[in-house]
Amino acid sequence: MSGTLYLIPNTLGADTATDALAHIIPEQVQALTARLDYFVAENAKTARGFLKLIAQRHPLAKTLQEIEIAELNVNTPAQALAGLLEPLLAGRDAGLISEAGVPAVADPGADLVRLSHERGIQVRPLVGPSSLLLAVMASGLNGQSFAFNGYLPTDAALRTKRIKELETRSRAEKQTQLLIETPYRNGAMLDALVGACQPGTLICVATDLSLPTESIRTLNGGKWKSLLAAGKAPDFHKKPTVFLLLA
Template identity: 70%
Template sequence: MTGTLYLIPNTLGLNDDASADPLAAVIPEHVRAITAALPYFIAENAKTTRAHLKLVGLTHPLARPLQDIRIKELNVNTEARELPELLAPLAAGEDAGLISEAGVPAVADPGANLVRLAHASGIRVKPLVGPSSLLLAVMSSGLNGQSFAFNGYLPTDAGQRAKRLKTLEDRSRSERQTQLFIETPYRNGALLDAIASICHASTLVCVATDLSLSSETIRTQTAGKWKSEIAAGRTPDFHKKPTVFLLLAE
C-alpha cells in the first residue's frame, strides 16, 4: 500500500509579534497536527521548511527530532527525471508532505509535476487548507471572481511587458476575465507604472500586498486613478513586499 502525499500550506509571512502560536491565525490546527506527524518532506526550500516545522512544533510536538526529519528539495532547477526518486518513499508506503516556500504547493509553484506523477503512480494526494495569496487577492479585489486567470511573471523587458499587458487587457475585456500576475518584489513599482501607463484609463486595477499580514493593503481603482496618484508621488508602500496585481478591463 502506498503512502499519502499531503499538500502542506505554508504561511505567506509572519508578523513581528511575540505570539506563542504564530501560525494559529493562518494554518488550521488539524493541518499542523498532520504536518507534525510526517517523517519526510519534499520542499521548495529546505531552510524555510525547517523554520516552518519549528513553529509547528511550538504547539504540536514533532513525531521525531527536527534533524531526523528528511527534507528533499523540489524547485525550478529539479529535472523531471529526478521526480520518481522523490516519490520513492511514498511508493514504499511512507506518508510525505509537499510544501512550498510560501502559500499552497503546486499553485504558482514547481510542485505540480510531482503531484501529476503521484496520481499516475497511484499515490493518494491529499490537499490541506491554508493561505493562497492568489485566491485572497481575487476575493478581496472586487473584480470578477467567476472567471480569472493567473499569468505568473510578466516579461522584464519594457517593450515585451507592454505587449503582454495589452494582450492580457484585451483578453480581459473580451472574456470579462480577471487577469492576475506577480512580480519580483523590488520591481513592483516599475510594474505598476507600466500598468498605469499602458492600460486604458477605465481598466480596474487591484494591488494586493502582504496578504494575511498585519501590514496587508488592498486597493482597487482605475488605471487612470493609479496614474494620477503615481504622478503626484503617492505610490503604494509595496517596495520589496510580496504583491499580487489584478486587472479587469471594462
C-alpha cells in the same frame, strides 16, 4: 500500499508574532504536519523554519535534525522526481511544502503531484492561504471568471505588449487577469500597468496578504496614474504582491 502525499500550506510571509500560525493554518493541518517525518520543499532551511512554528503547538514526530527534507525547485531535473516518491511507494507518508502559500499553484510542486497520480499515490490537499484567491476575494473584480498569468516579460516593450493583450482579453471575456512580479520590481510593474492600460481599466494591488502589513487597493488606471504622479505609490517595495486588472 503506498503512502499519502499531503499538500501542506505554508504562510504567505514572515510574521514574528507569538503563535503566528494560529489564524492562518488550521489546527488539524498543523497536527497532521507534525506527525510526518519526510517532506519535499523548495528550500530545506525555510521548511525547517515552518516546522519550528508548527512545533510551538504540536510536538514533531522526530527532532528537526532527524526529519528528512528533500528539495524540489526550479533547478530540480525532471528525472529526479521519481526518486522523491520512492519513500511514498514504500508506504511512507510525505508532505509537500511550498515556499509560500499552497503547494502546486505557481509552484514547482505541481510536477510531483502529477507524477504521484501517475504512480497511483494518493494526493490530499490541505486547507490554507492562497494569495491568488485572497486577492480575487478582496479586489472587487470579477470572481466568476479569472485567470492567473504568472510573471510577465522583464523586457519593457514585451511586457507592455503582454499587458495590452491581457487587457484586450479581459475586456472581451469580462475576465479578471492576475499576475505577480519579483517583489523588488513591484514599482516597475505598476508603472507598466498604468502606462499600458486604458484609464478606465480597474487595477488592484494586493500586498502582504494575511500579514499584519496587508494592503489591498483597487482603483482605475486614471486614478493610479494621478497617485503615482503625486509620489503616492503603495508601500510594496520588496513585499509579495498580486496585481489584478479588469477592463
